[in-house]
Amino acid sequence: MFTGGYWSPNDRYLGGESSRVGTFTVEEFKMRRVLLIITEQLGYEDNMKKLSWFPPETPGTKVDIEDDETMDKIAHYGVGFGAATLYVVREDDPYIGRRTGWNTSLEDDENLWMENPDVGNVGEDGDGSSGGDSSDEAENVTEDESSGDGRRTNVDDKSYKKFELGQEYMSIDSFKNALHKYAVKKRRDIKYKKSDSTRVIAICSNGKCPWRICASINSSSPRVVVRTLQEEHNCTWQGKVTLLTYSRISEIYIEEFRLNPYFSAQQLQEKLLARNINVPWSKCERSRLDCLKKFDREQDEQFSRLFDYVYELKRANPGSTVELVVKGTEFEKFYVCFGALKSGWKAACRKILHLDGTFLKWRMNGMLLVACGRDPNDQMFPIAWGIVEKENTPN
Structure with a gap:
């Protein structure tokens, strides 16, 4: 359950916090029970009681929950799916967030899916359009990338239009990437019926659904062409994407x-x-x-490139002291003192050294040691730094 946020104009839930509120039977999952959880268990005010959800058959459409009949539908969906997600906002004004400091919205998450070159550059309608003017793109289409009537048919890895007969892809992998994007963005469970170096056949995992696409390498060029396409689905969304490995x-x-x-x-x-x-x-x-x-x-x-790094530091910074110590093939310690910092400290800084260190966390398991001075403006002046093993009995 996402609680305490608000809706953006395009039905994105912003702000708020997510919580697992427990397991319920179908009979227990009622409006009154959920509202009590919001106020008593999660600690929100009585006004935080406008509930919504996204039905699986229309995942991009927000539906407000008004009565127990809708709650029963959600409960039965949760039984088959294993869980259900609800979104809660203020009833008097759903566009005001109660806890604006939290940020568990899906806005940033959506950007991840959209910007990744392999997954998610398809619009909700499957045409990959962004709503902008495409005239500039059309002007840059070469004869090799266009069909005889001037319509662009070439598709690259980063964007593609709705699947069409005769559509061309640069390679088998490029076509598979387009299928992955389509499956994730349209939330369809698609599987490969046949996949080899020359041909790919994909069908809907629901055996009764007619959706099917076949693409193979063109005999006259190395490109992959869509040969067969049945683009209509008659199945419902089941919450599973097999191609999302x-x-x-x-x-x-x-x-x-x-x-x-x-x-x-x-x-x-x-x-x-x-x-x-x-x-x-x-x-x-x-x-x-x-x-x-x-x-x-x-x-x-x-x-593995630390020795190259040491060489480049010495070459680009004459007078610097750079030391790298390894034990066999394992890193042991590293020390750097740039020549310019060394001469600057000698020429203008107070003859006082400040030494400090901090532990390196996670995979490094060592210590970072730093030597600093004070410049004439009484500001910190870094002189040297090094990475060593953490303190133990041998050292």
Whole structure:
């Protein structure tokens, strides 16, 4: 349940905080019970009682909850789906947030999905348009990228139009990326019926749904062309996206894990659930571990280039003292004192050194030591810094 926020003009929930409020039977899940939870359990005022939700059959449309009949519908949906998400705002003015300091809105989350080159650049109508003037884009279309009637048919990895017969993609991977974007943004459970180096056939996971698309490599060029397309769905949204693999999820939320190393699989699952996408905890945990492995590989790559870094520092800063100590293939300690800072301290600063250090957290497990002086303006003047092992018996 998201509580304490407000609605933007385009039905985005901004501000507020998210809470898990418990497990209920269908008979218990009534308006009165939910309003009591908001006031007594979550501590909000009586006025915070305008409830809304996004039905799975129309995930982009907000529906206000007015009576127990709607609550029964949500309860039955929650039984089949495992959970349901409600949004609560002030009844007198839904565009005023009670706790504006909180920011658990989906606005930033939406930007992640939209800007990622592999997932989510498709508009809600599937045409990838942004509402702006496309005349500039049309002027830049080459003859190779256009059909005979001037209509652009080439599609790249970053944006694409609605699927059409004869539409061209640069490669099989490019076409698969477009399918992934479509599945996530339209919240459709699509699976591959056939996928190899020359042809891809995708169908709806609901066996009775006629949606189907087939694309294969053009015999006269290396591009991939849409050969068969049945674009209408007659199935309902079930909260599952098979093409949203753990690696795709980690690509979308890798910056979230980078900024918050304690971001848990459960929090990731709740973020996806707020988008009406049901992902098992195990897949979220695999995504989390995949991000951590990527961070380790990035760190290994950076440490492997430390000798290049030392060489470049000495070359670009004559008179500098740079020391790197390794034990076998493992990093041990590192020290830097730039020549300009050294001569500046000798020439103009007080002959006093301030020494300090701090522990490095998470994967580093060492200490950062710093030596500073005081300049004539009585400001801190950095002189040297180093990274060493944390204090122990041997050192």
